[in-house]
Amino acid sequence: MVNPLLEVKNLRVEFPTRRGVLTAVDDVSLHINPGEVLGVVGESGAGKSMTGAAIIGLLEPPGQIAAGEILLEGRRIDNLPYEQMRRIRGREIGAIFQDPLTSLNPLYSVGQQLIETIQTHTEMTYAQARNRAVELLSEVGIPAPERRIDSYPHQFSGGMRQRVVIALALCVNPKLIIADEPTTALDVSIQAQIIALLKRLCREHGTAVMLVTHDMGVIAEAADRVAVMYSGRIAEIGPVRQVVQQPKHPYTVGLMGSIPIIDQGDERLTQIDGAMPRLTEIPSGCAFNPRCTQTIERCFTERPNLVQVGQSSVSCWHHDREKTDA
Amino acid sequence: MLAFIVRRLIQSVVVMFFVAMLAFAMFRFVGDPVHQMVGIETSLEEREALRVKLGLRDPIYVQFARFVGNAATGEFGISYQHQRLVSDMIRERMPATLELSIISALFSLFVGVPMGVYTGLHRHGWLSKVFMTASLIGISLPTFLIGILLIFVFAVLLGWLPSFGRGEVVELGFWRTGLLTVSGLKALIMPAFTLGLFQLTLIMRLVRAEMLEVLRTDYIKFARARGLTNRAVNFGHALKNTLVPVITITGLQLGSIIAFAIITETVFQWPGMGLMFLQAIQNVDIPIMAAYLIMIAFFFVAINLIVDMLYYVVDPRLRVDVAKAHGHG
Amino acid sequence: MVEVPATQSRGPSASEPGLHSAPDPGARATGLWSRLRDSDVLYSFSRSPITITAAIVTALFILCAIFAPVVAPHNPFDMATIDLMDSSMPPAWMEGGDSRFLLGTDDQGRGILSTIIFGSRISLLIGFASVVLATVLGVGLGLLSGFVGGVVDAFIMRVAEIQLSFPVILTALLIDGVLRGVLQVEKSGELAYWILILSIGISNWVQFARTVRGSTMVERSKEYVQAAQVIGIRSSMIVLRHILPNVMGPVLVIATIQLAVAVLSEATLSFLGVGMPPTEPSLGTLIQIGNDYLFSGEWWMVIFPGSALAILVLAVNLLGDWLRDALNPRLR
Numbered sequence: 001m002v003n004p005l006l007e008v009k010n011l012r013v014e015f016p017t018r019r020g021v022l023t024a025v026d027d028v029s030l031h032i033n034p035g036e037v038l039g040v041v042g043e044s045g046a047g048k049s050m051t052g053a054a055i056i057g058l059l060e061p062p063g064q065i066a067a068g069e070i071l072l073e074g075r076r077i078d079n080l081p082y083e084q085m086r087r088i089r090g091r092e093i094g095a096i097f098q099d100p101l102t103s104l105n106p107l108y109s110v111g112q113q114l115i116e117t118i119q120t121h122t123e124m125t126y127a128q129a130r131n132r133a134v135e136l137l138s139e140v141g142i143p144a145p146e147r148r149i150d151s152y153p154h155q156f157s158g159g160m161r162q163r164v165v166i167a168l169a170l171c172v173n174p175k176l177i178i179a180d181e182p183t184t185a186l187d188v189s190i191q192a193q194i195i196a197l198l199k200r201l202c203r204e205h206g207t208a209v210m211l212v213t214h215d216m217g218v219i220a221e222a223a224d225r226v227a228v229m230y231s232g233r234i235a236e237i238g239p240v241r242q243v244v245q246q247p248k249h250p251y252t253v254g255l256m257g258s259i260p261i262i263d264q265g266d267e268r269l270t271q272i273d274g275a276m277p278r279l280t281e282i283p284s285g286c287a288f289n290p291r292c293t294q295t296i297e298r299c300f301t302e303r304p305n306l307v308q309v310g311q312s313s314v315s316c317w318h319h320d321r322e323k324t325d326a
Numbered sequence: 327m328l329a330f331i332v333r334r335l336i337q338s339v340v341v342m343f344f345v346a347m348l349a350f351a352m353f354r355f356v357g358d359p360v361h362q363m364v365g366i367e368t369s370l371e372e373r374e375a376l377r378v379k380l381g382l383r384d385p386i387y388v389q390f391a392r393f394v395g396n397a398a399t400g401e402f403g404i405s406y407q408h409q410r411l412v413s414d415m416i417r418e419r420m421p422a423t424l425e426l427s428i429i430s431a432l433f434s435l436f437v438g439v440p441m442g443v444y445t446g447l448h449r450h451g452w453l454s455k456v457f458m459t460a461s462l463i464g465i466s467l468p469t470f471l472i473g474i475l476l477i478f479v480f481a482v483l484l485g486w487l488p489s490f491g492r493g494e495v496v497e498l499g500f501w502r503t504g505l506l507t508v509s510g511l512k513a514l515i516m517p518a519f520t521l522g523l524f525q526l527t528l529i530m531r532l533v534r535a536e537m538l539e540v541l542r543t544d545y546i547k548f549a550r551a552r553g554l555t556n557r558a559v560n561f562g563h564a565l566k567n568t569l570v571p572v573i574t575i576t577g578l579q580l581g582s583i584i585a586f587a588i589i590t591e592t593v594f595q596w597p598g599m600g601l602m603f604l605q606a607i608q609n610v611d612i613p614i615m616a617a618y619l620i621m622i623a624f625f626f627v628a629i630n631l632i633v634d635m636l637y638y639v640v641d642p643r644l645r646v647d648v649a650k651a652h653g654h655g
Numbered sequence: 656m657v658e659v660p661a662t663q664s665r666g667p668s669a670s671e672p673g674l675h676s677a678p679d680p681g682a683r684a685t686g687l688w689s690r691l692r693d694s695d696v697l698y699s700f701s702r703s704p705i706t707i708t709a710a711i712v713t714a715l716f717i718l719c720a721i722f723a724p725v726v727a728p729h730n731p732f733d734m735a736t737i738d739l740m741d742s743s744m745p746p747a748w749m750e751g752g753d754s755r756f757l758l759g760t761d762d763q764g765r766g767i768l769s770t771i772i773f774g775s776r777i778s779l780l781i782g783f784a785s786v787v788l789a790t791v792l793g794v795g796l797g798l799l800s801g802f803v804g805g806v807v808d809a810f811i812m813r814v815a816e817i818q819l820s821f822p823v824i825l826t827a828l829l830i831d832g833v834l835r836g837v838l839q840v841e842k843s844g845e846l847a848y849w850i851l852i853l854s855i856g857i858s859n860w861v862q863f864a865r866t867v868r869g870s871t872m873v874e875r876s877k878e879y880v881q882a883a884q885v886i887g888i889r890s891s892m893i894v895l896r897h898i899l900p901n902v903m904g905p906v907l908v909i910a911t912i913q914l915a916v917a918v919l920s921e922a923t924l925s926f927l928g929v930g931m932p933p934t935e936p937s938l939g940t941l942i943q944i945g946n947d948y949l950f951s952g953e954w955w956m957v958i959f960p961g962s963a964l965a966i967l968v969l970a971v972n973l974l975g976d977w978l979r980d981a982l983n984p985r986l987r
Contacts, residue, residue, distance in 0.1 A: 058550055082556075090553025097551070102544035105563050107642060116562075117552045152642040168552060341817055356836035466969035468919050470926045471942065471961045478949055478957075489950070578820070585825040592927055593946075607832035607929055615832050626820055 003074065004031035005208050006055065006176055011068035013050050013059065013232075015279075022279040024050045024063065026232040029306070032176065037202065037209045039223030039240065041216055041255070043276045047232035048212045052178040054078070055210070056095050057085040072176075091121040094169035094207075096198075098181040100162035104153035110137070110164045111149035114171055121172040136167040141197060159190035166198060173205055180212045195222050216255055220244050228252050231276060231287035238312025248314040250292050286317065294318065334634050338627040345623040349616040350393045353403075354386075356612055402617035407609045412617045415602060421501050422492055423598030426590070427583045429514060430522035434583075435576060438526040442533025446541070447560060458534075461527035469586060473520040473593035480516060488513045490595035521590040525579045532575050536568035543567075569640050577633035581626040700981070709973035716967050720776040727772040731765040732935075746955050759955040761944060767955060770941055771963050777937040778964070781851050782918040786910050788856030789917075793863020794906060798894055800864065801871025812868070815861045823858045827920050830854035831929050847931050855920045862909050870902040904982050912975035915968045922964050938964040 013025035025047040032038045040048045053059045055070055057077070070078040077088060089095070097103045105113060114133035118124055124132065130149070137145035140163040153161055162182065169177050182198065183191040199222050202209050211223055219226050220240060227237040228249065236249040247253045254272035274291040283289055285300040292299065296317060304315045360373050360382070368376075377383055381392060396402070402412035445454040481489035493509030495502045504510030540546060541564055549559045588600035595601070599618060606614035700706055719726050746759045746767075759767050800811040818826060831854040838846060874880060874897065883893050918938075924930035925939030926946075933944055938960050945957030 056551055058547060086550075086553050086555065088553070089551055095548070095551035097544055097548055099544055103548040105545040105549065105567065107566050107640070108563075109642075116554065116558065120552070120554050120558070154642070165548070168548075341820075344817055352833055352836075356833055462972075463969065466915070466972050467965050468922055468926075468968070470923060471965060474942065474946055474949065474957055474961065478954060482950055482952070581820075582822040582825075585822045588828065589824070589923060589927065604828075604927055604929075607828055607835070610832065610836040612836060615829070619829060622821070622825065630820075 002033055005034045005036075005073060006032040006210075007069075007071040007074075008051070008055065009069045009071070011051065011054060011070065012066045013047070013054050013063055014066040015063050017062075020280075023066075023282075024232055024279060025054065028068075028229075028232075028234055030227055030234065030237060032208050032210060034175065035202070035206045035208055036225065037199070037211055037223045039219035039226040040210060040212045040229060041214060041219050041226060042229035043214060045276060045279070046229040048229045049180050050232075051229075052095075052180050052210060052212050056089055056093055056178055058089075058095075087121075090117060090174065091172050092174050092176065094174040094177040096162075096165055096169045096177060096179040096182045099185040100158055100165050101185065103165050104161060106153055109150050109152050110156070114149075114164075114168060117168055118171050132171070133167075136171055137164070139201065140164070140167045140170075142167075158186055159194065162186060162190075162194050163197065166194075166201065170201060170205065170207070174207060176208045176210065177202065178210045178212070181214070182211070183218065184213070184215070191218070192221075198222070216244075228255065231282055232279070233287065233315065234306060234313075235288070235316070236312055236314045237306070238310075242311045246310075248309055248312060248319055249288075249316045250294055250318075251288050254291075286315075330634075334631060338631060341627055342620075342623060345620060346394050346397060347390070349397075349619045350390050352619075353393065353612055353616045354382075354389065356610075397617075397620055402620070403613040405606075405611055405614050407606070407611045407614075412613050415614070416599060416617060416621065417500065418502070419597060419599045419602050421503060422596060423584065423587050423591070423600060425503065425505060426514065426517055426521060426596060426598060427580070427587055429518045431525065431576075431580050431583050433518055434522040434525035434529055434579070437522075438529030439533050439572065441526075442530040443537060443560075443565060445530065446534040446537025449538070457530065461530055464523055464527040469520060469524060469589045470593050472523060473516070473590060476516045476520060477593070487516055492596060517590050517594045517596055520593065521583060521587060524586070525576075525583060528579065529572070529576060533568055533572055536571055537564060540564045540567045566640075570637060573636050573640065574633055577629050577636070581622075581629050584625055585622060700977070703977060705973060706977040709970040709977070712966060712970040713974055716775055716970070717779065719772050720779045723772050723776045727766075727769040729766045729769040731770045731773055745953070759953075759959075761941075761956050762948060767941075767959050770936060771938070771960050774936050774938045774941050774960060775963060775967065777931060777935065778918050778921055778939070778967075781848060781855070781921045781931075781937065782914050784848075784852045785855035785859070785917045785921075786913050788852060789859035789913060790863055790906065790910055792856065793860035794867050794899075794902070796860065797864035797867025797902075798871055798898065801868035802875060802890065802894055802898070804872075808868070811864065815864055818858075819861050823916065824920060824923055826858040827854045827924060828927070828929065830857055831924060835929070847935070851921055851924060851930055854924070855917050858920070859913050859916065862913065863906060866905050866909060867902050870905065871898055874898045874901055908975065908979045908982055911971065911978055915971040915975060918964070918971070919968050938967075 008028060008030050011025055011028045012023065015022040015024055028047070028051055030038065040051065042048045050059070050063070053063075054065055057080070059065070065078050068078070069076055072088070072092060077085065080088070104110065108116075111130065111133055114136060115126065115129045118129040118132055119126070122129075134145045134149055137149060142148050142160060142163055148156075153164070156164065166182075169179075177198075179198065183194050186194060195218055198209065198211075201207070209222075211219070213219060223240045225238060226240045226243050228235045228243065228251065230251050236243060236247065236252045243252060244256060247256050251272070257271075272291055277283060277287060277290065283300075285298070285302055286292070286295075286304055289295050289299045298317045302317075304317045306313045306315045307319060309319045360376050360380070381389060384392075400413050400416075402416075404410065405412050405415060408415065441457055445451075445457050448454050477489045480487045488509070491513060492504040493511070493513035494507040495504045495510060496506045504514060546559060546564055549563050554563075585600075587596075587598060588604055590596065591598045591600040592604055599621070602614060603618040605611070606618070700710075724730065761767060761770060796811050800808040831850055834850045834853060838850070871894075880893055880897060883897065884890075921930060921937060922939030922942065925937050926943045928943065931937040931940045933940055936944065941960035942957050942964065945953075945955075945960060948956050
């Protein structure tokens with residue numbers, strides 16, 4: 001087995017507030033292999049973006065890592081001092097955020113922002129960095145990059161801006177990119193292009209991706225493996241084909257039911273009743289129990305742990321019991 | 327861009343027109359100019375002759391046009407009290423006010439902005455709390471009281487600084503400056519500090535609020551995610567984005583500094599336009615009041631225009647022109 | 656800029672579910688009160704020791720001002736009790752002080768403590784009166800502007816904008832100068848009040864007008880106002896019964912902050928010698944008088960009235976800040 005690029009072990013992210021401590025990410029463990037695309041899917045507030053922010057070391061205060069470890073190529077990075085973590089950001093772990101419209105500083109040209117990032121992490125001269133910036137822009141599919149390099153963000157469309165953001169994230173060839181909802185703010189017609197671009201570039205550069213999204217369709221298209229998150233925990237994690245075609249956790253089953261499948265004609269989309277509980281009122285036992293249709297007594301009293309079922313791991317008493325029974 | 331400037335210019339002209347009308351109304355209808363100019367023994371006929379000579383019997387719009395024309399060439403009539411040309415008096419006193427105002431503005435800017443950045447970046451630091459509390463007290467203390475306290479401590483008790491006037495001055499052509507002599511500079515310290523203090527607190531609070539706002543934005547988060555140094559993120563990216571509102575307020579503040587100079591000049595007996603204006607109000611010397619009103623309005627309008635131009639330099643979004651807008655959509 | 660706060664649109668038509676149920680038809684009349692309850696005003700008040708202190712200080716000043724003749728140890732306006740022999744005495748605890756005059760006396764033998772109490776009375780009276788004037792003017796013009804719209808609105812807002820670009824104190828000085836020119840009077844006490852109230856009041860209407868106009872325009876487009884118009888209720892009735900109560904919250908906040916501004920403006924004008932005369936001194940006049948004696952070391956004539964002014968303004972400012980945050984109409 002290859003050594004994983006990134007390992008997250010029992011990560012716990014907490015927010016101390018006036019009304020007590022909120023746990024946004026609870027006991028999450030996952031790994032990403034070199035060059036692999038791991039999709040992380042869940043509703044808003046499920047803790048998926050928070051996990052990404054914790055990995056890159058940019059949790060918004062007062063959020064903090066309360067327990068667990070994050071290892072990059074076997075080296076712990078969650079407890080590094082700010083300056084050391086800064087050197088990792090951009091060079092080893094890149095990031096792409098949700099909204100390309102607001103991710104770029106409006107007062108600097110895209111060239112200035114690219115060159116600044118390249119020069120921060122490499123010894124390149126200004127001229128070299130500028131050439132590299134032009135290359136990158138053409139690589140992400142910006143037409144006439146020599147000319148467009150001096151344009152300001154407001155002179156690009158949303159899709160073009162997200163391409164610039166991808167160029168910025170990739171500009172010093174990081175080993176891993178955290179892509180937090182990279183297409184959510186874009187036009188539907190452009191979403192597929194951006195995902196395809198991201199997938200192609202990462203394959204070419206051998207970059208691993210943690211693709212955070214609430215869109216199961218995007219995952220099915222781009223990811224190698226997928227982690228389904230619910231209320232700050234991982235509900236199910238496994239190879240994407242496995243999870244999509246044979247979902248095990250009732251929540252994943254519900255999620256799959258909500259994807260329209262064009263081949264199957266007019267079959268109705270199913271919907272999961274209710275909403276994810278707020279962080280302040282997570283029920284005891286399994287957090288999914290208020291919306292689950294197959295609860296047993298144990299679901300209300302004890303938290304299920306992640307157990308291996310076939311190629312996937314699932315945290316659900318039904319599967320735990322099957323295993324123990326067997 | 328051109329259209330933008332033209333629109334701003336037209337707005338400025340409208341404002342100046344309004345102000346000129348006000349000043350003219352004051353000049354024409356408050357008190358009787360002739361009554362102010364002649365002695366008690368002047369006969370009614372002589373007064374009437376003077377009225378005609380001064381054009382006070384002309385139709386009102388002719389008088390207004392003449393007033394505007396004169397004002398445009400810097401002519402504001404004769405002071406009732408001093409029996410001198412108002413334009414001469416302004417010319418004598420303008421350098422004192424401008425030197426005081428500009429030094430205070432620079433002081434408030436170069437101290438206020440760093441303090442604002444500091445309190446924005448270190449929100450919970452004890453020094454930030456000291457700054458914020460001090461600024462609240464600074465806002466509640468009236469300017470004249472601060473001036474009086476300074477005089478009491480540094481002039482009366484310690485005897486370090488002069489309590490009034492602007493020290494020795496040097497003539498540079500038409501400009502009489504106090505910036506070239508030691509006594510002139512010493513005399514400037516307390517008035518400039520007093521005048522700048524209020525603006526300083528405003529600028530500090532503004533920069534702090536803007537910094538806090540900008541530091542929350544996605545592009546700052548993204549700049550951090552790209553591994554840029556703290557310095558580059560805080561000063562290259564965050565501070566530059568706070569500049570637009572800071573320029574606006576600072577520009578407008580420069581205008582109010584010139585107006586607030588009235589109070590400071592009174593406290594320190596600083597021989598500037600503000601002191602002259604105040605004495606004019608005390609003595610209902612209308613030509614000086616009208617002239618001062620127009621001068622101040624002109625400063626405000628000019629500063630506003632300059633502020634608009636500065637936007638253009640700082641913010642590329644305003645530089646969009648039709649030819650380059652092809653990236654949209 | 657003053658934004659139109661979304662929270663103040665709660666009125667008889669409030670449709671937000673579960674925010675506050677107002678079963679009684681008199682909900683409109685209690686609009687402000689329910690908003691006070693909603694925003695936990697009393698709770699936030701009891702949690703802030705600074706605010707409580709500010710409120711106590713403000714209340715003390717107001718009580719002292721109202722009952723000045725009872726509270727003050729002397730009546731500084733009663734010539735019979737003033738003795739020039741008592742002039743320029745230092746505070747009681749200093750050498751040469753007199754136990755009759757706790758904070759010393761001024762150049763005419765008036766006790767500083769008494770002149771401060773009577774001076775606060777004058778300062779607060781002018782402050783309140785000019786805020787009332789500014790409120791009436793501003794709310795009236797704001798309602799007019801927002802409800803009528805069109806040319807009237809454009810004109811009022813244009814004037815407001817021009818006036819707003821000049822500092823309040825400059826406007827007040829100009830109006831003061833013009834009034835004194837028009838009235839052709841020397842500084843007689845009675846008229847000095849009116850001149851100050853007018854000049855400060857007229858200088859401060861803009862804030863009120865802009866806020867009220869914004870809220871009015873929001874309210875006007877609401878269905879209940881349109882419905883009222885359709886069934887033929889007169890515009891003046893709609894304005895008074897429906898729109899006015901909804902804008903009172905922010906107006907109260909502005910008025911509190913403006914009280915501090917007005918007291919400060921009055922003090923400044925008096926200090927500059929165009930306000931209250933020395934025979935009827937406000938806090939500003941007292942500071943002006945004291946200023947002349949600072950150089951001969953008689954600091955108490957300026958330091959005590961100055962501190963009183965600063966404490967009063969700070970207390971009112973703190974109250975205003977707290978009220979703004981508590982009612983949270985996103986003002987500023």
